Amino acid sequence: MKVVLVFLLLLVYLLMSYGGGVLPLRALVGSVLIAVIARKAWPEAWKDRLGLRMSGRELAQAAILSSILMILLHFMIRGIAEAEDVVYRSSIAARGWLNPIYLHTLGQTLNEEMILGALLL
Secondary structure: OOOHHHHHHHHHHHHHOOOOOOOOOOHHHHHHHHHHHHHHHOOOOHHHHHOOOOOOOHHHHHHHHHHHHHHHHHHHHHHHHHHOOOOOHHHHHHHHOOOOOHHHHHHHHHHHHHHHHOOOO
């Protein structure tokens, strides 16, 4: 049974992580499916197998730090572009901070880290 579940994990990773054009939130849905399947395969150690063992405080710190860095980098890129007289048209200006492209990228990165970074290693 575990072999089937691990195969299903890899299949979900491959089918749900890439090509967000059809359904931009597909990678985030894939992240949830990977976690559900892993929990079924390894009820006691699924967080360890996927590299998700972290406290709520660590998760909050990572989210806050990531948000601050993304905002700072956005303004740095905009400032550099303006200084070089280049038109900078960010997708944030076009679609806002919760752009589905960013959410897809978040899910895609999480899926890669869970499967390639933790499970296979």
